[in-house]
Amino acid sequence: MTIAQLMLEVRTRGAMNGLRALAAGVLALAIPGCAQGPAKMVPPQTLVAPYDASRGEVLWAVVPLRNESGTSQADPLAISDQVVAAIEEARGIRALPLNRTMEAMRALKMGGVGSPADARKLAQALGVDGLVLGSVTAYEPYEPTIGLSLALFARPGAMQTVTKDPLDVRKLAAMPAEAPRDPGAFQEAPVSVFTAHLDGKNHQVLLDVKAYAEGRHDPGSALNWKRYTASMELYTQFAANHAVGGLLEQEWMRLARLGAARERPEER
Numbered sequence: 001m002t003i004a005q006l007m008l009e010v011r012t013r014g015a016m017n018g019l020r021a022l023a024a025g026v027l028a029l030a031i032p033g034c035a036q037g038p039a040k041m042v043p044p045q046t047l048v049a050p051y052d053a054s055r056g057e058v059l060w061a062v063v064p065l066r067n068e069s070g071t072s073q074a075d076p077l078a079i080s081d082q083v084v085a086a087i088e089e090a091r092g093i094r095a096l097p098l099n100r101t102m103e104a105m106r107a108l109k110m111g112g113v114g115s116p117a118d119a120r121k122l123a124q125a126l127g128v129d130g131l132v133l134g135s136v137t138a139y140e141p142y143e144p145t146i147g148l149s150l151a152l153f154a155r156p157g158a159m160q161t162v163t164k165d166p167l168d169v170r171k172l173a174a175m176p177a178e179a180p181r182d183p184g185a186f187q188e189a190p191v192s193v194f195t196a197h198l199d200g201k202n203h204q205v206l207l208d209v210k211a212y213a214e215g216r217h218d219p220g221s222a223l224n225w226k227r228y229t230a231s232m233e234l235y236t237q238f239a240a241n242h243a244v245g246g247l248l249e250q251e252w253m254r255l256a257r258l259g260a261a262r263e264r265p266e267e268r
Contacts, residue, residue, distance in 0.1 A: 044215030049092035066135040074139035082240035129158035141232040148243040151190035194246035
């Protein structure tokens, strides 16, 4: 072998080794967790009901939501199922399967719940403490956008126990000063209401999606938390959790008002 041939072989081997090293580096970057080790697992945010669990969990039922979005693309039964799932994930509260509620409504020959009397009748048949009624007010799968309105009706004597957790002074300061109504019966108005219009272009909504996705997705995936905005089914999961969380927040504030009123009977 001549000197020229020897030098050429050395250069060729050096180039091949460089290409192997480059390929290994690209592969390490392409495989999630390969370069930085396994992703750290974190628990997702959990909804918490304000009721005293020492007496047993409160049981709710969800009446199939009405489709008021103006589009047939919205499936109110599928969205209602997501609301049931969100309630089931919350601590201190349970929800009947949607099919159970629908079967009871058929047995009662009830096409819908249109009055407090209907709500009372259905709640007694199901043996639940509360009924969640509501509607889909907006639905656009390509933005994505979804609007939900939920209202909670309480069975007489149910869901009035305040937990012993300390009250949030900032929330109390923002509450209305009038005396709370007795929520012990099915009245013309529900005990708590929450409405949300979740536009996927709104930055606050996107931050809420990101917070919800934490602990519920693989952080090494290509879309990361944005997978919840790329799929309308996953976005609906987020929306149902957000709406149920808002309804439970209203319940926290309602019970805080009741507790504050009981502690100051002379001011009533």
